[in-house]
Amino acid sequence: MNFKEQLSEMAELVNQQLDLLVPVKDNKQKVIYEAMRYSLLAGGKRIRPVLALAYADILGVDRDFVMPFACALEMIHTYSLIHDDLPAMDNDDLRRGRPTCHIKFDEATAILAGDALLNKAFEVMSEACNNMPENMKTRGIAMMAQVAKCSGSEGMIGGQVIDLDSEGKDVDMDTVLTLHKHKTGALLTAPACIAVSAAGMEDTIEAEHIFEYSEATGLAFQVKDDILDVEGDTEKMGKAVGRDAKQDKRSMTVLIGIDSCKNMLDELTVKAVKCAEFFGDKGNFLKDMADYLLKRDN
Amino acid sequence: MNFKEQLSEMAELVNQQLDLLVPVKDNKQKVIYEAMRYSLLAGGKRIRPVLALAYADILGVDRDFVMPFACALEMIHTYSLIHDDLPAMDNDDLRRGRPTCHIKFDEATAILAGDALLNKAFEVMSEACNNMPENMKTRGIAMMAQVAKCSGSEGMIGGQVIDLDSEGKDVDMDTVLTLHKHKTGALLTAPACIAVSAAGMEDTIEAEHIFEYSEATGLAFQVKDDILDVEGDTEKMGKAVGRDAKQDKRSMTVLIGIDSCKNMLDELTVKAVKCAEFFGDKGNFLKDMADYLLKRDN
Numbered sequence: 001m002n003f004k005e006q007l008s009e010m011a012e013l014v015n016q017q018l019d020l021l022v023p024v025k026d027n028k029q030k031v032i033y034e035a036m037r038y039s040l041l042a043g044g045k046r047i048r049p050v051l052a053l054a055y056a057d058i059l060g061v062d063r064d065f066v067m068p069f070a071c072a073l074e075m076i077h078t079y080s081l082i083h084d085d086l087p088a089m090d091n092d093d094l095r096r097g098r099p100t101c102h103i104k105f106d107e108a109t110a111i112l113a114g115d116a117l118l119n120k121a122f123e124v125m126s127e128a129c130n131n132m133p134e135n136m137k138t139r140g141i142a143m144m145a146q147v148a149k150c151s152g153s154e155g156m157i158g159g160q161v162i163d164l165d166s167e168g169k170d171v172d173m174d175t176v177l178t179l180h181k182h183k184t185g186a187l188l189t190a191p192a193c194i195a196v197s198a199a200g201m202e203d204t205i206e207a208e209h210i211f212e213y214s215e216a217t218g219l220a221f222q223v224k225d226d227i228l229d230v231e232g233d234t235e236k237m238g239k240a241v242g243r244d245a246k247q248d249k250r251s252m253t254v255l256i257g258i259d260s261c262k263n264m265l266d267e268l269t270v271k272a273v274k275c276a277e278f279f280g281d282k283g284n285f286l287k288d289m290a291d292y293l294l295k296r297d298n
Numbered sequence: 299m300n301f302k303e304q305l306s307e308m309a310e311l312v313n314q315q316l317d318l319l320v321p322v323k324d325n326k327q328k329v330i331y332e333a334m335r336y337s338l339l340a341g342g343k344r345i346r347p348v349l350a351l352a353y354a355d356i357l358g359v360d361r362d363f364v365m366p367f368a369c370a371l372e373m374i375h376t377y378s379l380i381h382d383d384l385p386a387m388d389n390d391d392l393r394r395g396r397p398t399c400h401i402k403f404d405e406a407t408a409i410l411a412g413d414a415l416l417n418k419a420f421e422v423m424s425e426a427c428n429n430m431p432e433n434m435k436t437r438g439i440a441m442m443a444q445v446a447k448c449s450g451s452e453g454m455i456g457g458q459v460i461d462l463d464s465e466g467k468d469v470d471m472d473t474v475l476t477l478h479k480h481k482t483g484a485l486l487t488a489p490a491c492i493a494v495s496a497a498g499m500e501d502t503i504e505a506e507h508i509f510e511y512s513e514a515t516g517l518a519f520q521v522k523d524d525i526l527d528v529e530g531d532t533e534k535m536g537k538a539v540g541r542d543a544k545q546d547k548r549s550m551t552v553l554i555g556i557d558s559c560k561n562m563l564d565e566l567t568v569k570a571v572k573c574a575e576f577f578g579d580k581g582n583f584l585k586d587m588a589d590y591l592l593k594r595d596n
Contacts, residue, residue, distance in 0.1 A: 028476055029456040031463065036451070042401040083413060088405035105385035108462050111409065112455055115381060118413065119450040122420045126443035129427075137435045145424035152417040153334070157410055164406050165329065178326055 003288035010053050011046040013063075017071050021124055022117075035105045035113035036120070040078045043094040045298075047221070048073040048191055054285050055195030055210055065136075068128035069143050069194045072121035074149045077187055079117035082110050084160065121147070139197055146193035150186040159183025173255055180222040180252075190219035206279075213275035213286060220268035221293055223261050226251040230258055232297065269294045301586035307379075308335035309344040319422055319425075327556050328564040331489075333403045333411035334418070338376045340394040343596075345519070346371040346489055353493030361423035363434075366426035367441050374444050374449045375485055377415035380408050382458065419445070434560055437495055444491035457481025471509050471553055478520040478550075511573035511584060518566035519591055521559050525590040528556055530595065542566045567592045 001009070018040055025033045049070035056066045085092040085100040086107060094105050102110035124148065129140035149155055159182025166175060192214035196207045230253050254262050269290050276286035299307070309326035316338055323331045347368035354364045383390040383398040384405060391401050400408035423445065427438035447453055457480025464473060490512035494505045528551050550559050567588050 027456075028463070028473065029451060029459040032451050032455065032459045079413075083409055086409065088409060108384075108410070109459070111384065113382055113388060114413070115416065116378075116451040116455045118416055119446060119455060123443070123446040123450050126439060126446050130443050136438065137439060138432065141424060141427045143437065145421070145428050148421040148424050149419060152421050153327060153330050153414040157330065157414045157417060158325075160410055161327040161330045161407070164410070165326070175326065182327070187452045190459060206329055218556075269387075 003285065003292065006285060007050060007086055007289075007292070010050045013053070013067075014046045014049040014071060014074065015041065016075060017067055021068075022070055022075075022120060031105070031109060032113055032116050035109050036117055038098075038104055039044070039082050039095075039101045039113065040075065040117065042098055044074070044096055046074060047293075048077055048187060050288070051188070051217075052144075052191035052194050052216070054289065055192055055214075056198060058210070058279050058282050058286070059195055059199040059201055059206060061195060061198045066143075066194055068124050068177055069147060069198075070191065072125050072147060073120040073125070073187060073190055075117045076147070076156070079114040080151075080156060080160070080187075081120075082114040086110060089160075089164070091236075118151075121151075139200055142197040143194050146197060147190055148188040150193065155182055156184075156288065171213035173252075176252060176255055180219060184222045184225070185215070185218040187222070187260050189214045209275045209278040213272050213290075216268045216272040216275065217290055217293055220265055220272065220290070223252055223265045223268065224293060224296065226253045227258060227261050227265065228297070229253070265294060301583065301590065304583060305348060305587075305590070308348045311351070311365075312344045312347040312368060312372065313339065315365055316372060319366075319369055320373075320418060329407060330410055330414050333399055333407050334415055336396075336402060337380050337393075337399045337411065338373065338415065340396055342372070342376070342394055344372060345591075346375055346485060349486070349512070349515075349587070350489035350492050352587065353490055353512075354496060356508070356577050356580050356584070357493055357497040357499055357504060359493060359496045362494055364441075364496050366422050367445060367496075368489065370423050370445060371485060371488055371492075373415045373419040373422070374445070374454070377412040377419075378449075378454060378458070378485075380412040380415070384408060387458075399589065402446070416449075419449075437498055440495040441492050444495060445488055448488040448491065453480055453484035454482075457484065474550060474553055475517075478517060482512070482520045482523070483516040487512045487521055507573045507576045510570070510586075511570050514566045514570040514573065515591055516589055518563055518570065518588070519564045521550055522591060522594065524551045525556060525559050525563065526595070527551070563592060 011149050022033065022040055024030075026038070052066050052070035052073065053063050056063055081095060081102045084090050085095055086102055092100055094100065098104070100110070101113055105113070118236050122144070125144040128129075129144060130135055132140045145265055151157065153161070159179055162175065162179040166179060189211070192210045194212060196202055201207050229251060256264075272290035276283035276290060279286070320334050320338055321329065322328075322335070350364050350368035351361050354361055379393060380399045382388050383393055384400055390398055392398065396402070398408070399411055403411070420442070423442040427435055427442060430438045433471065449455065451459075457477055460473065460477040461481055464477060489508070490508045492502055495506060498504050527549060550562075554562075570588035571585050574581035574588060577584070
């Protein structure tokens with residue numbers, strides 16, 4: 001199987017689980033399930049859960065063991081998009097090629113669907129811990145605690161706050177890097193935290209390489225997003241482009257220019273590939289993933 | 299110590315913990331901590347965490363063991379109020395006697411502060427589980443899983459959805475009861491779930507009485523809220539009254555009349571007191587609590 005086939009196979013595994021974890025319901029609150037599913041099953045790239053599975057493969061952890069946590073990351077990512085798109089936030093109409101949640105439903109439903117997805121992520125992780133054999137529960141709890149930290153006010157939400165606060169302001173590169181490290185970086189590092197804790201391999205040389213890979217690709221992901229916001233195509237992206245300049249946000253392309261961004265992206269990719277090579281042939285998927293994230297057009 | 303002194307001592311213990319768990323921060327995202335603290339430390343009644351401590355006392359569980367979970371409930375309750383007050387939801391300006399979070403800050407910050415409090419609740423519970431001795435972790439996980447269920451789309455959020463969906467519609471008593479059972483009942487039952495699991499006393503006669511008490515007071519709480527919305531005083535309540543009729547919501551007073559509501563409240567209180575009496579003298583605090591919830595004017 002080549003990389004693209006592996007990637008879509010893993011994404012499909014994740015999609016099947018998400019479909020089971022947030023089912024269609026026929027009760028008085030069924031609209032919340034419709035809204036959750038509308039945004040969750042809209043065909044995102046599933047980068048975060050796929051990375052969690054890929055790291056698990058490398059560290060010799062059963063995919064089934066990390067799957068609920070991998071799915072929780074996608075739920076958290078999706079809820080953050082729903083809330084980010086709200087009129088009071090980025091006010092976006094288009095996401096993953098479809099009307100955003102508050103356009104398709106209404107604002108109140110979108111707020112609650114986001115809340116429900118965040119809550120569901122922790123329901124799923126708690127249940128997974130509940131079902132673990134006694135001697136694995138410590139690992140499960142560590143995994144959940146790390147997800148909670150990555151998604152909270154010292155992680156992703158912190159980044160969203162810095163982002164809001166930076167709008168229309170003169171901000172320096174330090175602030176922009178802090179912003180990205182939190183807003184997108186934290187949840188892109190979470191898959192590494194999950195897999196390393198699942199393996200019980202904290203403080204090993206393997207963990208070090210996984211974390212370095214995950215930080216490099218996490219930042220590369222955001223640099224690429226900023227480049228795509230300038231050079232990308234709305235149709236391919238499935239969301240509006242050119243918004244950073246329009247909203248006077250300090251994206252990295254505005255701050256250091258698009259050429260420097262491209263150099264930075266190349267350097268980060270080289271670094272990530274090097275980390276992947278540490279694992280020999282087992283690192284091939286991660287190598288290809290770094291390359292895929294470099295070249296993606298959506 | 300009389301009941302009021304006990305109540306305020308327990309609420310004060312909770313307040314001290316909440317203050318520690320959501321500290322003032324001086325980083326780039328410090329505004330989120332200000333907003334979280336603004337709403338969280340606004341002097342609510344702390345009914346949910348106090349009930350968790352009271353049930354723990356009765357079942358012989360160390361208060362310190364349940365405290366993080368009790369605080370998590372208050373964080374979840376507060377986040378739900380912040381989001382409920384948003385313009386797209388109930389559009390309220392006043393809460394706990396002060397401007398609502400989105401009035402004091404702005405809508406985007408209020409959305410994120412709510413998200414951050416929900417996330418923080420699970421950070422706190424995961425950390426608590428992390429710190430438990432091996433042989434108690436199973437109980438910790440069970441406690442967290444139950445909180446997650448009570449606050450999610452089959453619990454509190456489900457109730458908010460039914461509430462939204464019922465606005466301006468002809469709804470029946472069955473729907474209104476389902477609404478209340480979810481919207482306020484679920485999180486008022488959570489303290490019982492926490493304490494019973496902390497004690498490892500699922501399926502005991504004691505648990506049965508705790509759950510029955512908690513369901514009766516949970517519904518009584520909402521009936522009283524509906525009565526106060528008609529007869530209450532804005533100043534004492536710390537929030538706008540008369541909103542149910544204004545928004546044409548199907549509150550219980552509209553549906554069955556205020557006299558029937560008062561009868562229902564009395565019956566539920568008698569039922570709760572009977573459950574409390576099962577525990578003899580140890581049940582005195584719960585007995586007084588049922589009476590307090592019956593007579594409260596805010």
